[in-house]
Amino acid sequence: MIRRHPVVGAIALVVIGYLWIPILAVAVNSFNRSSLMVRWGGSTAHWYSLAFHDPNVRTGLITTLEIALGSTALSLVIAVSGSLWWRRAPARARAIYDALVYARIVLPEVVFATALFFLFLKAHFPLGILAIIIGHSVWNSAYAAVIIQARLTGLDPAIEEAAADLGATPWRVFRRVTFAALLPAIIASGLLTFTFSFDDVVTSYFLGGQSSSPLPLVLFGMIRFRITPEINAIGVMVMLFTVTLMGVAVAVFALMGSARRGRRGAFAEFYGQ
Amino acid sequence: MTGQTTVQLRQVEKRFGDLVAVRSVNLDVAAGEFFSIIGPSGCGKTTTLRLIAGFERPTGGVIEIVGRDVTDLPPYRRPVNTVFQSYALFPHLDVVENVAFGLREARTPRGELQRRVKDAISLVQLDGRERARPKQLSGGQQQRVALARALVNRPEVLLLDEPLGALDLKLRKEMQTQLKDLQREVGITFVYVTHDQEEAFSMSDRVAVMHQGLLEQVGEPEEVYRRPATPFVADFVGLANRLPGRLHEAASDGRYAVDIDGVGRRLAGGPPGLVAGDRVTVVIRPEDLHLEAAGALRSGVLASTSSVPATVVDVAFLGAHRTVRLTAGSLGQLVAVGRGQVTVSQDDKVSLSWADDDAWVVPAAADS
Numbered sequence: 001m002i003r004r005h006p007v008v009g010a011i012a013l014v015v016i017g018y019l020w021i022p023i024l025a026v027a028v029n030s031f032n033r034s035s036l037m038v039r040w041g042g043s044t045a046h047w048y049s050l051a052f053h054d055p056n057v058r059t060g061l062i063t064t065l066e067i068a069l070g071s072t073a074l075s076l077v078i079a080v081s082g083s084l085w086w087r088r089a090p091a092r093a094r095a096i097y098d099a100l101v102y103a104r105i106v107l108p109e110v111v112f113a114t115a116l117f118f119l120f121l122k123a124h125f126p127l128g129i130l131a132i133i134i135g136h137s138v139w140n141s142a143y144a145a146v147i148i149q150a151r152l153t154g155l156d157p158a159i160e161e162a163a164a165d166l167g168a169t170p171w172r173v174f175r176r177v178t179f180a181a182l183l184p185a186i187i188a189s190g191l192l193t194f195t196f197s198f199d200d201v202v203t204s205y206f207l208g209g210q211s212s213s214p215l216p217l218v219l220f221g222m223i224r225f226r227i228t229p230e231i232n233a234i235g236v237m238v239m240l241f242t243v244t245l246m247g248v249a250v251a252v253f254a255l256m257g258s259a260r261r262g263r264r265g266a267f268a269e270f271y272g273q
Numbered sequence: 274m275t276g277q278t279t280v281q282l283r284q285v286e287k288r289f290g291d292l293v294a295v296r297s298v299n300l301d302v303a304a305g306e307f308f309s310i311i312g313p314s315g316c317g318k319t320t321t322l323r324l325i326a327g328f329e330r331p332t333g334g335v336i337e338i339v340g341r342d343v344t345d346l347p348p349y350r351r352p353v354n355t356v357f358q359s360y361a362l363f364p365h366l367d368v369v370e371n372v373a374f375g376l377r378e379a380r381t382p383r384g385e386l387q388r389r390v391k392d393a394i395s396l397v398q399l400d401g402r403e404r405a406r407p408k409q410l411s412g413g414q415q416q417r418v419a420l421a422r423a424l425v426n427r428p429e430v431l432l433l434d435e436p437l438g439a440l441d442l443k444l445r446k447e448m449q450t451q452l453k454d455l456q457r458e459v460g461i462t463f464v465y466v467t468h469d470q471e472e473a474f475s476m477s478d479r480v481a482v483m484h485q486g487l488l489e490q491v492g493e494p495e496e497v498y499r500r501p502a503t504p505f506v507a508d509f510v511g512l513a514n515r516l517p518g519r520l521h522e523a524a525s526d527g528r529y530a531v532d533i534d535g536v537g538r539r540l541a542g543g544p545p546g547l548v549a550g551d552r553v554t555v556v557i558r559p560e561d562l563h564l565e566a567a568g569a570l571r572s573g574v575l576a577s578t579s580s581v582p583a584t585v586v587d588v589a590f591l592g593a594h595r596t597v598r599l600t601a602g603s604l605g606q607l608v609a610v611g612r613g614q615v616t617v618s619q620d621d622k623v624s625l626s627w628a629d630d631d632a633w634v635v636p637a638a639a640d641s
Contacts, residue, residue: 158361161328164348165355166375166426176374181365 023239030232037229047233057234060218066129067204067214068197071136075193076186078137079144084178086145087152104142112138113206120207127209135203140196144189151185191249195242277340279304279430279462280325285334287320294320296486297334302430302464307456309465309473312483313509318466321483322432325464327351339429349378354423358435360415362407368394368418369403375426393425396455413444420452424459433465437472449475470510474498482506498558502544504638507556514562514607516555517637520547529634531555535603536581543634552637561631562609564597564623580624583607585617601625 030048034041051057086097104112116135120127159181163173179186201216208217215238222231280302287295295317302308310318323329325336327348336344343351354375363371372393376386394400397417407415416436423431436452437445453476456463467473473480474494481491482505490502501507507515518533529543533555541555565580583601588611595611607625617623 155364156359156361158357158359159363161326161348162355162357162361162422163363163374164328165326165353166422167349167378168374169349172378177363181363183365 026232026235027239029229030236032229032232035228037227037232047229048237051230051233051237054230056218056222057215059212060215063129063212064198064214064216067132067136068194070129070133071140071197072190072194074133074137075140075144076190078141079148079189080182080186082141083145083148083152086149087157101142101145104139105146109139109202110206113203116203117206127207128211131207131209132204132214135207136193136197136200138203140193143196144193147189147192148182148185151182155181187249191246194245198242199238277304278302278337279306279339280308280464281335281337282321282325283335283337285321285324285331285336287317287324287329288332293486295324295331298486298488300481300488300491302462304462305460307453307463307465307476307478309467309477309480310483311467311470311473311480311509314468316483317486318468318483319434322355322434322464322466325430326353326355326432352429353432354426354428354430355432355434356416356419356423356436358438360407360419360439362415362418362422364407367404367406368399368410371407371418372421372425374422379426389425393421396424396458397421412440413448416440416448420455424455424461428461430462430464433463435467436465437467445472452476482509484509500542500544500633501556501635504554504556504635507554507633507635512559512608514557514559516557516604518553518555520549520551520553520634522549523547528629529553531632531634539632540629541632541634542630547634547636553634554637556633556635557627557631559596559608559610561627562607563626564609564611564617565626566617566621566623580626583623583625585619585621585623588618599623599625 029037031043031045032041033044033046082097086094089097113135116131116138117127119125120131125131159177160173163177164170168176199216200214201220204214204217205220208214213221215234219231219234222228278301280300282298282300285295285298285300286293298317298321300321310321312318320329324331325338327343327346327350331344334344335342338352363374366374369390373386373390376389381389394403397420399414399417399421402410402414405414407418410418416439419436433452437448440448449472452463456476465473465477470480477494479491479493480497482489482497484503484505490497490506492500497506498510501510501513504515507513516533516536518531518536521530521532521538523529524540527542527545528540529547530538531541531553532538539555543553547553581601581604583599583604586598586600586606589596589598597609597611597617599607599609601607609625611617
């Protein structure tokens with residue numbers, strides 16, 4: 001048993017406080033009646049109503065969701081197919097592939113964003129939602145690839161042969177074994193890429209063009225004029241949305257688990273007696 | 274045992290680029306037989322198994338299973354199932370779903386599926402572990418899931434690729450007995466690949482010894498041990514004392530008269546077709562070498578005519594028996610397994626003898 005020094009606990013508290021107090025301040029100020037937020041002016045839900053009915057915020061949110069979903073889907077397709085190729089590739093090809101994946105994680109986002117910006121201009125590819133989706137997928141697909149490859153490395157390369165041996169056609173082998181065994185990693189990387197895409201500013205800023213902006217850019221534009229409790233309210237709602245999303249994911253996992261337990265009940269009839 | 278042929282390989286060959294993994298192998302495995310393929314690593318035994326399973330396509334020859342040509346069929350259309358060395362269990366499925374996999378692919382009706390899965394799990398004594406994931410099972414339990422997952426489909430042939438390789442010695446011995454019992458119980462043809470000749474001998478009806486892609490000998494374990502066809506088989510299967518010599522003539526009773534270097538002319542059994550003047554090797558198993566203290570009175574019971582002087586180098590006590598290492602002049606190092614009649618110790622002068630029936634001639638290895 002390791003004894004903890006009291007100072008360690010104190011440092012931990014300070015750090016956690018440092019991280020959470022600003023968020024708490026945002027949450028509190030979102031209810032502040034005083035629009036300058038220099039003092040507490042009594043509580044109100046007015047800012048929430050304002051934010052909720054603000055057309056810029058609404059379209060911004062919809063744009064963000066479109067981008068996040070699109071980028072998640074594109075990243076997963078790239079990461080899954082790339083990883084499956086990687087698994088059986090020769091060692092040298094794997095090393096090159098790995099280097100390309102890590103480069104997309106390590107190199108600054110702004111570098112890719114400018115590069116793509118110039119590329120799209122040269123190629124006369126229109127800036128906008130599709131351009132942002134492609135831009136996000138540059139790094140999102142790399143994060144997804146790392147997670148999925150980690151799972152693949154743990155898989156016995158013989159399981160596909162085993163499935164074929166047990167009568168599964170190539171398509172069934174993929175569906176029942178390869179894809180099924182990868183599913184937890186696919187879901188995990190999907191949630192991660194969705195979240196990364198959801199709050200991205202840099203890539204979206206470079207590739208958004210004149211079209212409607214995603215929510216982070218809407219917020220960015222708003223605070224350049226003035227900081228109001230409405231922005232705090234939006235922040236809180238975004239936070240709630242993200243937390244709800246995670247909650248749904250956890251609930252889905254739990255349901256999958258209990259469904260399995262439910263089937264156990266059915267089999268218990270056979271094995272119990 | 275002499276029923277119809279279940280697996281038949283005709284002139285089967287497999288090349289990987291320049292490498293010939295399997296060369297013109299002919300093989301017949303009878304229905305209900307426990308058949309083992311043994312050999313050192315890289316000898317082509319696993320490739321042969323993978324050819325039967327359908328994971329590899331032969332570059333030549335024909336493979337038939339229960340009289341049907343399956344040479345060009347993919348694995349999922351062959352009536353065989355495999356137990357993999359790594360088990361290859363599906364990590365995302367529990368024991369029941371692993372075992373049920375093949376039956377689900379075959380669209381087996383629900384009731385029958387549940388009954389057969391249940392029976393298979395009982396057969397390998399995994400009752401109570403139905404809902405465990407592979408990760409939660411021990412190595413031995415995983416091995417039994419792999420066995421149940423294959424057997425539940427009632428294949429014509431069960432292929433086993435070093436299935437006990439990952440287990441520790443004690444569990445290995447237990448599983449050998451269980452496997453043999455299981456095979457008798459289900460009556461399915463087993464083709465078993467291992468590098469461990471002892472393991473193969475203890476379970477198999479017949480064994481095939483493979484070396485550099487060639488089948489060197491196929492036969493019952495005792496036959497392969499007592500009457501090896503080639504020097505490689507003699508060496509690979511158990512311990513062998515090898516005495517070099519030259520064939521003098523074929524005797525009328527099928528035996529040969531051999532001039533053993535430094536010993537003299539002796540009679541020995543051997544495969545047919547050896548020609549006078551051939552360089553040969555006389556193989557004598559350690560347990561067939563008799564030791565007597567030098568100068569002791571000869572009992573006269575032994576059939577051998579004369580004896581060879583030797584010096585004890587070392588005696589190792591191994592519980593049930595003793596292993597004695599000896600030097601015998603130009604014959605070099607020899608090994609005898611002492612049965613306890615003669616107590617010898619280091620540096621003792623002894624005389625060695627053997628019965629003519631225990632000596633076996635093989636052609637001298639090409640490389641020696």
